[in-house]
Amino acid sequence: MPAGDAYAFLALGLSQMGQNLPAEALKTFAALAVVPGLGATFSASGLADLAAYEGRYADAIRIAEQGAAADLAEKSPDRAAAKFAEQAYAQLLRGQKAAAVTAAEKALATSRSLAIRFLAGSIFVEAGQVKKAAPLAAELLKEAQPEPQAYGHILESMIATSRNEGPAAIKYATEANTLLDTWIGHFELGRAFLAAKQFTQADAEFDRCMKRKGEALALLLDEEPTYAYFPMLYYYQGLGREGMKLSAAESYRAYIAIREKAGEDPLIADLRRRVGK
Numbered sequence: 504m505p506a507g508d509a510y511a512f513l514a515l516g517l518s519q520m521g522q523n524l525p526a527e528a529l530k531t532f533a534a535l536a537v538v539p540g541l542g543a544t545f546s547a548s549g550l551a552d553l554a555a556y557e558g559r560y561a562d563a564i565r566i567a568e569q570g571a572a573a574d575l576a577e578k579s580p581d582r583a584a585a586k587f588a589e590q591a592y593a594q595l596l597r598g599q600k601a602a603a604v605t606a607a608e609k610a611l612a613t614s615r616s617l618a619i620r621f622l623a624g625s626i627f628v629e630a631g632q633v634k635k636a637a638p639l640a641a642e643l644l645k646e647a648q649p650e651p652q653a654y655g656h657i658l659e660s661m662i663a664t665s666r667n668e669g670p671a672a673i674k675y676a677t678e679a680n681t682l683l684d685t686w687i688g689h690f691e692l693g694r695a696f697l698a699a700k701q702f703t704q705a706d707a708e709f710d711r712c713m714k715r716k717g718e719a720l721a722l723l724l725d726e727e728p729t730y731a732y733f734p735m736l737y738y739y740q741g742l743g744r745e746g747m748k749l750s751a752a753e754s755y756r757a758y759i760a761i762r763e764k765a766g767e768d769p770l771i772a773d774l775r776r777r778v779g780k
Contacts, residue, residue, distance in 0.1 A: 509541040510726065516549045517720045520556065520730050528553055544574055544582050548728050551586065555593045555731035558762030558771075563593035563731070575613075584614035585727045588622040592731060598769045600630040608635075617643070618723040621654040628661040636662060653683035660691045669699025686718035687732070694739055702746035709740040734761045738770065741777070752778045 512535050519528035532549035535542045547570025554563035567590040574583035591606035607626040610619050624639035636658055643655030656679035663672035672695030680688040693708030712719075713736065722729040734757075741754035755774040762768040 509535060509538045509545050512538055512542070513545045513549060513726060513728075516553075517728060517730070520553060520728075521717050521720055525553060525557060544570065544577070544579065545726070546570075547573065548582075548586060548589065548726075551589045551593070552728035552731050555589065555596060556734065556761065558596075558765035558768040560593045560597040560765070560767045564590050567593065571613075581614045581616050581619070582727075584610040584616070584619045585622075587613060588619060588626070589731075591623070591626045595626055595629055596731070597767055604630045604632055604635070617651050617654065618725060618727065621658065621723070624658045625661060628658065628665050631665070633662050633665060649682040653679045653685065653688065655679075656682065657685075657688055657691050660695050664691070664694050664698045667698055669695060669701070672698055673701075685722070686712055686715055687722050689715075690732075690736065690739075693743070697739060697743055697746070700746065702743050705743040706740065706747060709736060709743060712736050713740070734758050737761075738774070741774075745777075 512531060516528045516531035516535065519525075519531060528549070532546050532553060535546035535549065538545075547566055551563045551567040551570060554560070554566060567586040571583040571586035571590070574580070574586065587606050587610035591603045591610060594600075594603035594606055603626050607623040607630075611623045613619075620639050620643060624636040627633070627636035627639070640655045640658035640662065643651040643658065646652060646655075656675045660672045660675035660679065663669075663675060673692065676688060676692035676695045679685075680692060689708050689711050693705045693712065696702070696705035696708060716733060719733040719736075720730050721727060722732060737754045737758040741751035741758070744751040744754060755778050759771060759774055759778070763771055
């Protein structure tokens with residue numbers, strides 16, 4: 504790949520991921536490392552996200568950590584923080600909650616951007632550290648613009664879902680989507696309906712997310728790749744369909760196909776069991 508515009512090559516790699524061409528995306532992101540300007544930092548972000556997407560969590564953590572160190576050396580704290588957030592999510596996916604919290608705290612200590620506050624807050628919720636997430640949600644809700652308020656409501660919804668407070672979670676996610684129509688907002692609304700055992704509504708939200716899967720490539724509407732978040736949609740879609748007394752095998756097989764090969768994903772054994780039932 505010749506030298507050129509790093510943004511164009513990043514867009515190509517993301518497009519290849521969205522088209523289910525991970526081998527091609529790997530080549531594109533690797534080649535990005537030698538593109539002048541932002542090539543090296545985009546390369547690390549893309550490679551880490553691709554690794555986490557495929558369930559290669561150890562690779563994702565290593566690449567993100569090395570990339571963050573390079574960004575800090577280049578005086579790019581926001582980009583470094585995004586990589587700490589990638590590291591945190593990969594730790595979460597492999598079941599290392601304490602390590603995920605540590606990485607999320609490092610991200611927050613490096614940057615207080617909207618994206619980092621939201622991503623760190625979501626990691627805290629999923630890791631069972633609601634007391635760390637609640638102040639971030641409150642902080643975002645106090646801001647004047649609709650965008651941070653929307654992400655604050657999404658964090659509120661996640662917190663409510665974690666507490667099995669389905670109606671409250673639905674309310675907060677609906678408020679978020681009214682302010683700003685986002686993929687992650689509909690994903691969390693689906694999870695809120697799931698928590699409330701409103702399976703038909705949950706399935707409708709997850710179907711909406713499937714149709715808008717391209718938006719998961721960069722959830723925060725910036726250039727930071729986030730497609731590692733997408734496979735969980737298959738997992739929750741499957742749970743919702745089980746609740747509807749429908750076959751969830753197709754959803755679970757789709758998740759397994761993405762992450763089974765690496766042998767690091769803790770959900771695989773349970774999903775194989777569910778498929779075999």
